[in-house]
Amino acid sequence: MSHNLHQQFKKLFNSEATNAYFSPGRVNLIGEHIDYNGGLVMPCAITFGTYLLVAPNTEGKFRLRSINFEEQLDIDLQTTYTKQDKFWFNYPLGVMAHFLKDGHQLQGLDMLYYGDIPIGSGLSSSASIEVVTAFALNELFKSGYSKLDLVKLSKWVENSFIGLNSGIMDQFAVAFGEAEKALMLNCDTLDYQAVDCHLGEYLLAIINTNKPRKLAESKYNERVQECQTALAALQTELDIQNLCDIDAAKFKQYEHLITDQTVKNRAQHVIEENDRVKLAAKELAAHNLLEFGKLMYASHDSLSKLYEVSGVELDTIAEYAKNAPDVAGARMTGAGFGGCAIALVKKNAFDEFTKGITEFYTGKIGYAPSVYSSLIGPGVGVYNG
Structure with missing residues (x-):
């Protein structure tokens, strides 16, 4: 998978990727339809997710490509961005908009996304894209966000930039997930406990x-x-x-x-x-x-x-x-x-x-x-x- 992605990146951008990131999808193990009632949910991260390969460019542009979708985006560095139709790249674009809104300096990047989460399945492909983008930009530009900040930022993208009125569980689970752990999360306070979840056989x-x-x-x-x-x-x-x-x-x-x-x-x-x-x-x-x-x-x-x-x-x-x-x-x-x-x-x-x-x-x-x-x-x- 990784080798093939790096080849694809080189083919698309005529350069080598300098950084690679992964953000999972999630399932909720138990605790359904109670997040908006002040209750507890128990999501976990899964082994499907979104891969992001990145390299800086000298053209002052964000160039976004996906192996899953045909739509591409080449956009100049601006002081703000707005949603464009219903394309997949609105999720990373919304993350960039939030970084700029907070006064962070960004530079041109070539970005290749690949997701193996089934689209439209309810396994949080959108949260996965948001969080992997936020994590990458935070690391690349040393923006100083905590992991919880990235979760809240990604939720803002979903709610305010994309316009979907969803809760915080998805972004939280894909950011804070741990191998062989379920997260017992209070969606109101964001207090959580990592619960051992060894599946064994x-x-x-x-x-x-x-x-x-x-x-x-x-x-x-x-x-x-x-x-x-x-x-x-x-x-x-x-x-x-x-x-x-x-x-x-x-x-x-x-x-x-x-x-x-x-x-x-x-x-x-x-x-x-x-x-x-x-x-x-x-x-x-x-x-x-x-x-x-x-x-x-x-x-x-x-x-x-x-x-x-x-x-x-x-x-x-x-x-x-x-x-x-x-x-x-x-x-x-x-x-x-x-x-x-x-x-x-x-x-x-x-x-x-x-x-x-x-x-x-x-x-x-x-x-x-x-x-x-x-x-x-x-x-x-x-x-x-």
Whole structure:
């Protein structure tokens, strides 16, 4: 991979790359749809990601190329940049805009990107591009940002430059990820704990439904509103700021305050899911992968029945996994309505699992999923491969 990328760089820019970087994608192991409710999430970095090769040029230009996309950008050094249509290079361009906004001096660079994250799969290819660009510029121009600064900067790119109203989990996970560790993160305070996550004889199977994701944004906003409605009802008798300020036992005492059953279901999922994240941290730290797997199934069941963000595609994957030998647990990951599911599968059974789930899913859905294997890898850094 590395050798080929260096060859491509030389072919495109007629010079050798001087620096190389890598930033991973991420999956959320457990803790879904609770980041906007003051709760805990548990993402980890995966071994797919974005590679960036760089060399300075003397032309005072940023020249951006990607092996994945045809669109190219050659742009002069300016005092600011604005978004250009919907091209991939808006993500690095937004990072450059933020560096300039903060008063940092930049110089001309030739930049080649290559990503092996499946596009549109919900594995955070955009956060991966943002963070690898920010990390590279910070190192090359000695800008003095901390890793947390780079996370916040990348979130600003996503929210303000690109215009997508997402949280901070993706950028945080790809920046702070550690090999064989999950990050138990409070999205409000950004306090986190790295939890041992030794998969042992298992690996992480990532199953992309290959379903186009069209409804996700409107439904996402609807769920946020329903959670706010539930919180307002509970606040008539409880002094809380977020749904996740209480546990499932306390919710049972006060759920009568929520009169709409759908809204009550949403709150129940959020509060119980937050409890599951805490349990998951304990089970992983104790290397109880089978117990962690049960929590994954419970999480999926709740997302499907109480929160209603799954769908027949993701449910089909969970159904197959539950009945397959050599699978410890499975669940949808991400916003839902398509995207990906994850499963803990024994390494020596991965090929058999892939064949079985492809046949089962295709028979039910009418087209095939894509199945990948990953370990839990490190966050952004210099690439020496």
